[in-house]
Amino acid sequence: MEFGWTEEQDALRARLKAFLAANLPDDWETTASLSPGSQAVTDFSKVFCPKLAEEGLLASHWPREHGGNGATAWDHFVIGEVLWEAGEPRGPQYYNVNWIGPTILAYGSEEQKALHLSRMLKGDVIWCQGFSEPSGGSDLGGIRTKAEKTEEDGNRYLVNGQKIWTSYARLAEFCFLVAKTGPARRDVSVFLLPMDRPGITVRPIASVVGDGDLHEVFFDDVEVFEHERLGAEGKGWEVIRYSLDYERVGIPRYALALRTLNRAVAELQDEDCFVPEAELAAATALTACEAARMLVYETVDKRMRGRPDTGSASMARYAVVCAERAVADFVLDWTPHLFTSNDAPMVATHHKRAIAAGLAAGAAEIQLNLVARDVLGLGV
Ligand SMILES: Cc1cc2nc3c(=O)[nH]c(=O)nc-3n(C[C@H](O)[C@H](O)[C@H](O)COP(=O)(O)OP(=O)(O)OC[C@H]3O[C@@H](n4cnc5c(N)ncnc54)[C@H](O)[C@@H]3O)c2cc1C
Known part of the structure; x- marks a missing residue:
């Protein structure tokens, strides 16, 4: 190897x-x-x-x-x-x-x-991604937003419903939108929808991740056309799974977590406070970052060889979340003053990113369910 x-x-x-x-x-x-x-x-x-x-x-x-x-x-x-x-x-x-x-x-x-x-x-x-709804976050099959073909024009759908937690919606030109196009739970399609279509209302949601990030998006008889559908009608589930596998390992969060950890360790060393207990905690956080890196690399390696990577993408994502949380815990325990320091603005926001990472792109618990199903072969 x-x-x-x-x-x-x-x-x-x-x-x-x-x-x-x-x-x-x-x-x-x-x-x-x-x-x-x-x-x-x-x-x-x-x-x-x-x-x-x-x-x-x-x-x-x-x-x-x-x-x-x-x-x-x-x-x-x-x-x-x-x-x-x-x-x-x-x-x-x-x-x-x-x-x-x-x-x-x-x-x-x-x-x-x-x-x-x-x-x-x-x-x-700028794009946004319209998956989650009040009735369907972890349970994406529970979404209710519909794209229904109009009777007078077979090439046209009307979208009605609501998305939530939509990052970047306020500034986005397009939405990668999933909507139901039939009665069955997985009868969904993906649309590449321009955000300036009449009938779209975007409302910001205040959140821990910061101003401008999360939104509610409402669709009221919004037109979308067949040529804007990505893939076949009713086959959106496959498209979503493909996209989520890329999203889950797409952000090398461990790299920034490691930088945050190094910054906190340097602070302790400068202050002559890097006591053995802190060394142990730093080593634990470092190990979590390196484990995440290796699991992400395994997914990339599988992808390069054309092998299925769904289970490993979820395993890597979970490890990345653990790494971010381990570093957030380290900073909180050993250098909490960095959270409010003007000298280290990116460290100060680390714990917010760590909270968000455990939910965005599918909650950490859902990643574990997918690992149980796709890696362990359990019937979850
Ligand atoms: C910063 C951030 C950005 C986001 N950006 C977007 C975006 O751009 N587009 C978008 O569509 N969505 C986005 N989301 C939403 C995100 O995908 C959802 O929050 C996530 O899928 C969880 O769904 P939910 O919020 O409905 O929580 P729920 O599904 O209600 O889950 C709540 C809790 O219950 C647990 N839970 C639920 N079901 C199970 C189960 N079967 N087994 C074990 N535990 C379970 C979950 O782990 C979670 O801890 C974003 C979220 C965050 C935090």
Whole structure:
């Protein structure tokens, strides 16, 4: 087994770090400590992502015919680790390159690929994801939002219902929307819906993750057309599963958790307070971060070999959540003053991210259910 990076991947990491040094403003850490859905981070992402695209680093892992440069999923992870560790200057646009783009690549028509992938590659389009509803979060089969074909025009659906916890909805141009298109629980379809359609109302929800992140979205006779449906009608469940597997390992949260841990340890060392009990706690948190990294790498490896990765994506996601929580506990126990310090704005928001990570992309308990079903073969 070879765990090392190639020379090219080391060079890619170094190149990207130099790019960040040249392109992140001096007060970037303060901006990054706001939520990715804040106006400031979103605005910055629209400046940063086009520059990243010019360097060929925004979606390098996409096929050449769709604007990539033939890089591997590993290269995409190198890029993700460096950017996430730096506070994710792609802002909400990490959605696009990590999972919405790949899902459109897998299931989209040529027209959908041409329209959406080219916009994502320009680095200035924001998407949101409309899955969760008051009646269906963990139980996604329980959603009630309907897309019903109109009688007068067979190419047109009308969407009615409500989504909740929709990140970035206020600033999004498009929604990756799941809606029921038939009576059975799993009779759902995915639509690539422009957010400026009449009948859509977006209301922000105040939350721990910060201003601008979470929303309720209401649909009142919203038109969506057949050519905007992703994949076959009623086959949305497969599309969602594909997308969620990418989403669950798409964010290398362990990289930022490790940076937070190192910052807290450095603080203790500076103050001459790195006592044996703190060393033990730091080692525990470090081990959780490294375990998460390895499980994420296993999923990427399986994906590269074309092997199913649903169970391992859930296992990796759970490990990532544990790593974030372990680091949050360490900071809380040993350097709680960093939570309110102006010197370490990104550390100060770590515990909020740790809380959110255990729910977003499917609650931690749901990941364990999926591990029981897909890895252990238990009938959950
Ligand atoms: C920061 C953040 C961003 C989000 N962004 C989006 C977004 O952009 N788009 C979107 O669609 N959704 C988004 N979500 C919503 C997220 O996907 C849901 O919160 C999550 O799926 C849980 O659903 P729920 O909130 O309805 O909780 P519930 O499903 O009501 O679950 C509540 C609790 O019960 C537990 N539970 C439920 N069922 C089971 C079970 N079968 N076995 C064991 N335990 C169970 C859960 O683990 C959880 O702890 C976001 C959430 C957060 C926190």
